[in-house]
Amino acid sequence: MKLKTFRHLSNEDVMHPWDIKASKVLGKVPGLELLTRKVMEYGFERVYYLENTADNVRVTPDMFPRLHRYLQYGCKILGVEEPEMYVTMDPEPRAYTYGHKRPFIVLSSGLIDMLDEQERFFVIGHELGHIRYGHVLYTVLAENLATILELIGKATLGIGSLIGFGLALPLFDWYRKTHLSCDRAGVLCVQDAKVPFRVFMKLAGGSETLYAEMDEAEFMRQIRAYEEADESTLNKAYKVMLTAFRPHPFPIMRAKHLDTWLREEAAELTGLDLDLSGPAPEDVPTEGPEV
Numbered sequence: 001m002k003l004k005t006f007r008h009l010s011n012e013d014v015m016h017p018w019d020i021k022a023s024k025v026l027g028k029v030p031g032l033e034l035l036t037r038k039v040m041e042y043g044f045e046r047v048y049y050l051e052n053t054a055d056n057v058r059v060t061p062d063m064f065p066r067l068h069r070y071l072q073y074g075c076k077i078l079g080v081e082e083p084e085m086y087v088t089m090d091p092e093p094r095a096y097t098y099g100h101k102r103p104f105i106v107l108s109s110g111l112i113d114m115l116d117e118q119e120r121f122f123v124i125g126h127e128l129g130h131i132r133y134g135h136v137l138y139t140v141l142a143e144n145l146a147t148i149l150e151l152i153g154k155a156t157l158g159i160g161s162l163i164g165f166g167l168a169l170p171l172f173d174w175y176r177k178t179h180l181s182c183d184r185a186g187v188l189c190v191q192d193a194k195v196p197f198r199v200f201m202k203l204a205g206g207s208e209t210l211y212a213e214m215d216e217a218e219f220m221r222q223i224r225a226y227e228e229a230d231e232s233t234l235n236k237a238y239k240v241m242l243t244a245f246r247p248h249p250f251p252i253m254r255a256k257h258l259d260t261w262l263r264e265e266a267a268e269l270t271g272l273d274l275d276l277s278g279p280a281p282e283d284v285p286t287e288g289p290e291v
Contacts, residue, residue, distance in 0.1 A: 006188050006270065007079030011133050013269060014188070016180035016257065019133070026138065026174045036141065044140050048098050052106060056086035067107070070121040074128045074189045083131060085124070087112065093203065095123050097130040100137045114202050118195045122186040129185025135178045142175035176249045183258045184266070193262050193274040197255055204251040220259070223252045 012020065026032065059067045064087060075082045083097075084104040093111035097103055105127045112120060130136055183196055190196075194216070201219050202211065249257075262274050 003073060003077060003189075003191055004270070004272065005077050005079070007077075009269070014181065014184050015133055016177060016184065016261075018177040019174075019181040022170075022174040022177045026170050029170050036138070045099055045101065048140065049102060049104065052086055052088075052098070052104060056088040056106060059085040059087060066117065067112075067120065067124070070124045070189075071105075071128075073121070074125045077189050078125070078128050078132050078185060080128050080132050083128075095127055096139070097127045097136055098140060100140075103131050103136050114206060114208065115199065118190055118192060119199045119202070122190045122195045122199055124186075125189025126179075126182040126186035128189070129182030130178065132185060133178070133181055135182075138171065138174065142171050179249055179254060180257050183254055184261060187258070187262070187266065187274070188270065191272055191274075193266075196258055200251040200255040219252070219255065223256045223259075 006014075057063060059071065061068050067085065067087070071082065071085050074080070083099075084102075086104065086106045088106050088108050090108035091110040092108055093114050094108045095106065095111055097105050105124070107120075107123065111123065115123065130139065186196060187193065197216050197219065201214050201216065204219075206214065266272065266274050
């Protein structure tokens with residue numbers, strides 16, 4: 001089996017509608033242009049790039065070659081120019097993409113140790129989605145808002161902090177919704193519908209010694225239980241409070257939105273046979289994407 005490419009699909013074809021809407025709302029928020037300009041003025045993007053290259057290990061054909069192969073596959077599948085990618089020593093499972101002019105991807109050692117080969121490919125595809133869908137411009141703001149506001153507040157006698165605080169809610173709302181689009185990009189790369197749900201389960205509560213005892217069907221039932229809590233207005237308010245300042249959606253909600261897309265839209269859009277019930281292959285194809 002060869003992996004298909006999806007360079008012909010427009011961003012709007014694949015992006016989650018919440019992401020598209022939130023991006024438009026964010027662009028209209030007063031003060032965003034000022035804040036972004038100040039961030040670039042302080043050289044945050046350059047600082048993060050230099051810190052990253054000094055402190056982490058770059059993925060190349062000779063350094064972590066399997067990760068590099070997945071990066072190449074993902075770039076060909078999504079039609080993205082190959083960014084630099086690094087591995088950082090951090091037990092917390094996380095991945096992120098920085099840089100508007102020179103984007104780069106970072107995977108933590110904790111994340112790599114937690115995931116199998118296909119799951120790593122899904123995560124790399126997810127991160128490439130941030131580049132493909134133009135999320136990287138505001139990512140630095142979302143990931144480092146507290147530090148940025150403190151610096152700008154000192155430079156503007158506190159005015160910048162007040163403006164920035166008003167941006168926090170729409171910025172985090174936008175950032176959470178970008179991940180729903182990028183989960184779709186990850187599926188386009190790995191081309192197996194079951195892989196992302198294994199990733200979400202592990203992110204929610206996976207343990208290497210107990211992973212064999214985790215059950216995907218039970219995880220999906222947990223999603224439905226969470227949805228049923230929306231029946232009361234008070235519970236809806238609690239959900240808003242719980243998520244307002246989170247940079248990522250809860251893993252079970254990512255699973256819910258991706259499951260809906262896979263069942264209702266993805267097959268017709270992509271032409272892939274995204275069977276949610278069949279067994280997944282052990283690894284991604286070694287021969288690379290069909291171009």
